[in-house]
Amino acid sequence: xxxxxxxxxxxxxxxxxxxxxxxxxxxxxxxxxxxxxxxxxxxxxxxxxxxxxxxxxxxxxxxxxxxxxxxxxxxxxxxxxxxxxxxxxxxxxxxxxxxxxxxxxxxxxxxxxxxxxxxxxxxxxxxxxxxxxxxxxxxxxxxxxxxxxxxxxxxxxxxxxxxxxxxxxxxxxxxxxxxxxxxxxxxxxxxxxxxxxxxxxxxxxxxx
Numbered sequence: 001x002x003x004x005x006x007x008x009x010x011x012x013x014x015x016x017x018x019x020x021x022x023x024x025x026x027x028x029x030x031x032x033x034x035x036x037x038x039x040x041x042x043x044x045x046x047x048x049x050x051x052x053x054x055x056x057x058x059x060x061x062x063x064x065x066x067x068x069x070x071x072x073x074x075x076x077x078x079x080x081x082x083x084x085x086x087x088x089x090x091x092x093x094x095x096x097x098x099x100x101x102x103x104x105x106x107x108x109x110x111x112x113x114x115x116x117x118x119x120x121x122x123x124x125x126x127x128x129x130x131x132x133x134x135x136x137x138x139x140x141x142x143x144x145x146x147x148x149x150x151x152x153x154x155x156x157x158x159x160x161x162x163x164x165x166x167x168x169x170x171x172x173x174x175x176x177x178x179x180x181x182x183x184x185x186x187x188x189x190x191x192x193x194x195x196x197x198x199x200x201x202x203x204x205x206x207x208x
Contacts, residue, residue, distance in 0.1 A: 002169045003030040003112050009149050009174025025150050025158050036110040041208045044184050048088035054175035055133035055141045058083040061169040068160040073153035082190035082202045084113035115203030130193040143176030182207050
């Protein structure tokens with residue numbers, strides 16, 4: 001199982017961090033040990049003083065494939081979830097200054113929180129998905145996949161050029177604007193909008 005992540009996939013998020021808008025997907029990976037599931041608490045790591053949340057729609061790959069062609073890309077995912085890409089922003093800033101990889105700022109233990117799964121057909125409205133993150137009950141992020149720079153299908157095609165997609169692989173598709181810091185005691189809740197007008201909480205994570 002691979003955890004494949006996409007950076008800067010919403011224009012407003014790239015701008016809020018003063019990053020250039022990418023011309024092609026910015027891909028990085030997290031190891032399996034980064035995964036945090038079943039609503040387990042997240043323990044604030046001791047190596048950072050500026051830990052940020054980033055809520056993302058997550059795709060679960062449902063069949064194997066490489067060099068996927070555009071007309072077949074939508075057949076590689078049927079379920080989605082919400083995930084938090086925890087980022088040690090201070091560590092990342094130092095790595096970026098030196099031109100070094102981001103792994104220790106992005107791929108540390110339990111840095112990929114994952115919620116429960118829902119069928120794509122239940123949450124897509126006009127082909128798009130609306131979602132939000134609440135911190136201690138207050139909405140801090142609100143996104144819609146219509147604002148993605150690179151669509152789900154484009155990501156499938158692009159990623160599969162370099163990595164064989166395998167059943168169970170996860171793709172964190174990027175975060176909208178509104179990322180920010182967390183502290184011990186914070187409760188993070190990821191909510192998705194269903195196509196019948198209701199909402200469903202897929203993710204809950206307490207920072208300890």
